[in-house]
Amino acid sequence: MAAASFLLSPRVTLPLRRGSRLLVSCSATSSSSSSDAAGGVGFQGRVGFLGLGIMGAPMASNLMKAGCDITVWNRTKSKCDPLLSLGAKMAPYRFESSPARVASSCDVTFAMLADPESAFEVACGANGAAEGMAAGKGYVDVSTVDDATSKLIGKRITSTGASFLEAPVSGSKKPAEDGLLIFLTAGDESLYKRVAPLLDVMGKSRFYLGDVGNGAAMKLVVNMVMGSMMVSFAEGLLLSEKVGLDPNTVVEVISQGAINAPMFSLKGPSMVKAAYPTAFPLKHQQKDLRLALALAESVSQPIPTAAAANELYKVAKSLGLADQDFSAVIEALKAEMQSSQH
Numbered sequence: 001m002a003a004a005s006f007l008l009s010p011r012v013t014l015p016l017r018r019g020s021r022l023l024v025s026c027s028a029t030s031s032s033s034s035s036d037a038a039g040g041v042g043f044q045g046r047v048g049f050l051g052l053g054i055m056g057a058p059m060a061s062n063l064m065k066a067g068c069d070i071t072v073w074n075r076t077k078s079k080c081d082p083l084l085s086l087g088a089k090m091a092p093y094r095f096e097s098s099p100a101r102v103a104s105s106c107d108v109t110f111a112m113l114a115d116p117e118s119a120f121e122v123a124c125g126a127n128g129a130a131e132g133m134a135a136g137k138g139y140v141d142v143s144t145v146d147d148a149t150s151k152l153i154g155k156r157i158t159s160t161g162a163s164f165l166e167a168p169v170s171g172s173k174k175p176a177e178d179g180l181l182i183f184l185t186a187g188d189e190s191l192y193k194r195v196a197p198l199l200d201v202m203g204k205s206r207f208y209l210g211d212v213g214n215g216a217a218m219k220l221v222v223n224m225v226m227g228s229m230m231v232s233f234a235e236g237l238l239l240s241e242k243v244g245l246d247p248n249t250v251v252e253v254i255s256q257g258a259i260n261a262p263m264f265s266l267k268g269p270s271m272v273k274a275a276y277p278t279a280f281p282l283k284h285q286q287k288d289l290r291l292a293l294a295l296a297e298s299v300s301q302p303i304p305t306a307a308a309a310n311e312l313y314k315v316a317k318s319l320g321l322a323d324q325d326f327s328a329v330i331e332a333l334k335a336e337m338q339s340s341q342h
């Protein structure tokens with residue numbers, strides 16, 4: 001893993017305000033931005049979108065609203081309906097749709113799938129996107145997967161002559177709806193530049209991190225920190241209650257100090273009420289911790305806090321909380337508290 005290269009040469013755009021971006025740091029790559037390109041959002045061609053879950057649906061919808069020509073596919077067909085009513089297409093009209101058919105009818109295809117298994121299946125399986133790829137086309141995988149899976153997908157896609165970019169995102173349901181995601185890209189740099197106008201519709205900033213695998217690794221590091229932070233926060237809320245403090249006041253105190261994080265202010269009040277409306281499913285947070293642990297193992301790096309947090313998310317899954325928001329991990333702590341009292 002070429003850690004030094006991505007530490008030294010991030011290519012980052014930060015928002016001045018929506019639709020206006022400042023290039024703060026350039027690598028040796030071109031500094032052209034979306035506004036240089038002609039037409040609409042600055043991308044000409046047909047865009048495919050595979051995977052219309054919590055994240056994929058608003059991302060594709062923002063591309064539609066920006067005037068892009070979008071063709072969608074989702075395993076559960078009914079999830080295409082809201083996009084179709086906005087004017088998206090299913091490809092091709094006479095046949096059963098598939099990732100391969102979307103890819104063959106589009107210039108660039110995005111994929112936002114649940115996990116490494118589904119990302120691989122949709123890209124490389126039977127009727128997968130790779131079957132519809134060819135020279136001149138691009139595949140952008142925005143799912144959160146491990147670096148090995150991303151490299152396998154990249155290898156299969158590029159074997160067709162097409163280009164590959166991994167581009168997992170930081171930011172959850174609301175940033176996806178608001179077009180404020182952070183893209184962690186790596187892979188083919190020309191494809192990165194080509195799709196930059198599309199990334200700018202869906203996001204507020206983008207990092208180009210070099211070789212395939214670096215984007216996946218960056219995403220796993222960030223989500224490893226986030227998963228542990230959430231467990232620590234949950235412990236604090238429960239401990240405060242146990243010693244007679246108001247956990248709402250804990251949320252307020254934290255929000256004013258150095259450990260303030262939007263996540264705490266956003267999720268804290270509902271956690272106190274034991275409500276976990278799903279933005280980031282708990283099963284995906286546990287998947288990311290599992291993948292981060294494997295990443296750490298591959299370089300013999302101890303991550304004991306993340307390992308302990310992972311155990312708690314596993315308990316939460318076994319309690320039936322997999323599809324709740326990941327903040328529901330607090331329920332696993334409550335369950336452990338109860339069982340230790342008996």
Ligand SMILES: NC(=O)C1=CN([C@@H]2O[C@H](COP(=O)(O)OP(=O)(O)OC[C@H]3O[C@@H](n4cnc5c(N)ncnc54)[C@H](OP(=O)(O)O)[C@@H]3O)[C@@H](O)[C@H]2O)C=CC1
Nearest residue numbers: 051052053054055075076113114118144172173279280284
């Ligand atoms: N939610 C969040 O806050 C964030 C999520 N992520 C990451 O983005 C990715 C998507 O997350 P999110 O949208 O929340 O997840 P969802 O669970 O809402 O959506 C998952 C998508 O993957 C599809 N899928 C799952 N298994 C298969 C399969 N075997 N074959 C084909 N398609 C499959 C689902 O199809 P179907 O509808 O048929 O089930 C659905 O379109 C994950 O990797 C997640 O870790 C990244 C940043 C934030």
Ligand SMILES: O=CCCC(=O)O
Nearest residue numbers: 144170171172223280
């Ligand atoms: O992968 C999910 C990330 C959620 C977030 O960044 O808020």
